[in-house]
Amino acid sequence: MPISTKSSWRRKSLTILGSKRIKLGRTVRFTILCLLMVLSWTNAQSAAPKPEFIVIGTGGLTGVYYPAGGAICRIVNRYRKEQGIRCSVESTRGSVANLNTLGDGDIDLAIAQSDTQYHAYNGTDVFTKYGANKNLRTVFNLHAEPFTVVASERSGIKTFDDLKGKRVNIGRPGSGQRQTMNALMRAKGWTSEDFASVHELTSIDHSRALCDDIIDAFVYSVGHPAGSIKEAANGCKIRLIPVTGEAVDSLINSNRYYQRMRIAGDMYRGNKQDTETIGVRASLIASQAISPDLIYLLVKDVFENLGAMQKMHPAFKSLEAAEMAPSNPLVPLHDGAKRYFSETGMLPGES
Template sequence: MKRITTALLLGTAAVALAQGTTFLTIGSGSTTGVYFPVATGMAKLINDAGAGVRANARSTGGSVFNVNALATGELDAAIAQNDIVYYAYKGTGLPTFQGKANTKLRTMAVLYPEVLHVVARKDAGINSIADLRGKRVVIGDLGSGTEQTARQVLEAYGLGFDDLGQALRVSPAQGISLMQDKRADALFYTVGVGASAISQIAQTVDVKMIPVSGNQASGLIKKYPFYVRYNIPGGSYKGVGATVPSVAVQATLVTTTGVSEDAVYKAMKAAFGNETELKAIHPSLASNFTYAKAVKGLPAPLHPGAVKFFREKGLNVK
């Protein structure tokens, strides 16, 4: 959490100083994903409320980067996959978190399902996850939640990154270019349905969506209970007419104990107080968010400011 402490600042910052405004930097993800427009939309609602809290959204490398940046104070809040937040809170699951539990992490709200999209070029001869062996596959940016999801899903099919022809660790924007230029055969992306990156690929390349289902999906969910089954509706993307079974985790807004109860409560009231305005930010929120769902499957305890907000909404939380 950052406060302006010098009277030399001009314009709105000087006004904010006089009013004792708290500034929150919210980490998101790639500009082609869903995190960024959601974080930007929430920041706007917070700023428009004029309640003593100002916010800005920052594009980042994704979930793993975000929770690490929360630990260092580089970010004040962030959107991240619930599994990644849990691993960071417990100090397990990933080498970067092993033995370094960040018990100061706190949940503000669960937002919407993040669905695993496995997109393949139709000319690549890929019909199942098993067919990715020997192929050039975009597995997500280094330190992203997608990279971790890709590792776990491949594992469920008896594969590892070393079994791929190339494991391409690049951003979604770079992944689009690689798919378009035939330098990648398939792409993993854990993101809300309707993400612009997936839509852009489908608009410019003949693609198919590869399912994650059957015994492999069951085994994945049993080993990693953050996953749930999720069907990508037919017609969500150009050329994908039928429903595609997959799995999903949950996008979650998180912060730390370093941000005051008052600041989090005011931010929550501004961003979440009007459910209609919140849902207007993005279709992923419109079709999935409810106050009841927002407190289910929490990867870390609720922040006291969030507890105060949800109790006002009639929920029994602590």
């Protein structure tokens, strides 16, 4: 005898528990289905990493620190679902301000040039009033930052000594260029009285001020090519000024955070020759309080995507993994960074 469709449908609603057959209504089946979905969602949520939010202090919008922080965050945020790290950047006045803010706990990481790292860690120079911050830790090195002196052609400035008696922008308090300019002025025995006028413009404003004949020159510690210097070169005739001489040599020989550097020619309109100068290196700095696991993942993400980072800004083209792994850092390595570099054989004596 054929089985009716109605009877077959009802048999499907029977469940065997032991030897008993229990009939489940539609409402009960729907409730069980919902419970299973909730349990599945709960398990997925418990398996996902707890979100951690990090902020990187950078610099002015037209400099290289801001895109450097942005590049790091873009790479780290690619893995936010798997790793739970959400990264963002904050525009700041630069190195000194970054390290002070990092010390106050208002940001999680900071990009800073080598001389300010040294002084912040040891409580010297502009950081004397704040005291040594022994909680600072190096994560990895970034780009080189030649100290760049840009003068208008009409100013007649051809050497660093020609800045005396001129209108010079020495940078904002808290900026890296202000720090290096102060060191050079001390080495030469100069004070602000040696200039016709001293200005404290931001990197957003100094190019326009140069071309508008408000200043004769500005100084800038920056990776090249830099947007604001291109802006100046496109707006008026400029000249890159070499920073050399006995005082500069003495400064380099007595401070290991300074290096001799060269700005390649043909990078800016009207400047075909290489320019010799002094310089520092930018690094990513963290507090030792930040989780070693988080720093490990951040370093791993960046180094495994270094090719992508090199394409994010012209100043990053020359980044090399071997130089980014600090071999003799001015500030001790963070445990998380040390773990990654040790695993990959990038620390001296551990390959």
